[in-house]
Amino acid sequence: MKVFLGIDWGGTYIKAGIVNSNGKILKRIVYSSSSLRESRAFISEIKKIKDTFKNYHIKAVGIGAPGIINVERGSIYYLPNVPGWENFPLKTTLTKELKLPVFIDNDANIFALAEVRKGAGRGMTRAIFLTLGTGLGGAVIFDGKIIEGATSASELGHVVIDVNGQKCGCGGYGCIETFTGSNRLLEKYRKLKKMVKAPSEVKEIFDRAKAGEKEAIIVWQEFSKYLGKFLAGMVNIFNPQIIILGGGVSGAFSLFKPLLLRVLKAQAMWPQLTGLKLVKAKLNDAGIIGAALLAKEKLYPHA
Ligand SMILES: [Zn+2]
Numbered sequence: 001m002k003v004f005l006g007i008d009w010g011g012t013y014i015k016a017g018i019v020n021s022n023g024k025i026l027k028r029i030v031y032s033s034s035s036l037r038e039s040r041a042f043i044s045e046i047k048k049i050k051d052t053f054k055n056y057h058i059k060a061v062g063i064g065a066p067g068i069i070n071v072e073r074g075s076i077y078y079l080p081n082v083p084g085w086e087n088f089p090l091k092t093t094l095t096k097e098l099k100l101p102v103f104i105d106n107d108a109n110i111f112a113l114a115e116v117r118k119g120a121g122r123g124m125t126r127a128i129f130l131t132l133g134t135g136l137g138g139a140v141i142f143d144g145k146i147i148e149g150a151t152s153a154s155e156l157g158h159v160v161i162d163v164n165g166q167k168c169g170c171g172g173y174g175c176i177e178t179f180t181g182s183n184r185l186l187e188k189y190r191k192l193k194k195m196v197k198a199p200s201e202v203k204e205i206f207d208r209a210k211a212g213e214k215e216a217i218i219v220w221q222e223f224s225k226y227l228g229k230f231l232a233g234m235v236n237i238f239n240p241q242i243i244i245l246g247g248g249v250s251g252a253f254s255l256f257k258p259l260l261l262r263v264l265k266a267q268a269m270w271p272q273l274t275g276l277k278l279v280k281a282k283l284n285d286a287g288i289i290g291a292a293l294l295a296k297e298k299l300y301p302h303a
Helices: 039-052 090-098 107-118 182-193 202-210 214-238 248-267 286-299
Strands: 003-009 013-020 025-032 058-065 068-070 075-078 102-106 127-132 136-142 242-246 277-280
Touching: 003 039, 003 107, 003 286, 013 039, 013 286, 025 039, 025 286, 039 058, 039 090, 058 090, 058 107, 058 286, 068 102, 075 090, 090 102, 102 107, 102 286, 107 127, 107 136, 107 242, 107 286, 127 214, 127 248, 136 214, 182 202, 182 214, 182 248, 202 214, 202 248, 214 242, 214 248, 242 248, 248 277
Parallel strands: 003 058, 058 102, 127 242, 242 277
Antiparallel strands: 003 013, 013 025, 068 075, 127 136
16 A cells, blocks of 8 residues: 655644545654754654654655745745754755655645645635635645745735735735734734733634624724735636635634625626635644645656
């Protein structure tokens, strides 16, 4: 049986799993990654993970990395939250250490691949995927494939939606991420409520909005308007069959979906809206499954 090692590399954890060619996880482990911020420690941990699964005949390894990747070379430009990885040749290093083919992509692309192959977008060939968290990760599936470019395409979070907007983590101003990122939502809520300290989690604003609190409702209304306008642009460009929303902030999906859809439908060109679905991501282990499927599809592109 052909199996693949999928690695979901997050800021605080590493999840790894043995996945068969149908995308089913056969074995899974989770490590804390806080001690693996340094590249040598990370590489030796990945070697250990491979040894843990030595009873399986692994064909290739896929990794979803939390940063800006040169997909062609399999190197890391930089990781926004982890210093010291600039221009690190991860694919070359790991291929040598593991003696296996290794494929790397950014985490949003990996999540999107898993969702269109095995999750909420199963069977779809054109999909927009967003990870709504601290930032806004994005991916586009077109003609059944991830649009990955040579370096790092599909940075949807850095589309400008306000020319007079605030500074963004990317160095630009007014990106959609500055309107949908969880920290920005918390800060907006804090200001509206004139609080000294913002709540620690977006879920709190979700719960308060559900309970009818005015300020919390305003936060979600503005979020929906900006995201809806942005998505309308994406719909006009890519004509997706489905939009899939994942990440922590998508926990409030039921709350913001009605207004988001209204704004999206009012703004997008109507022929593009035919049959369009807007759904929440479905898979719990999209990072592991997507990374393994990436390895499979890169190794056997004509299968
Ligand atoms: Zn930006």
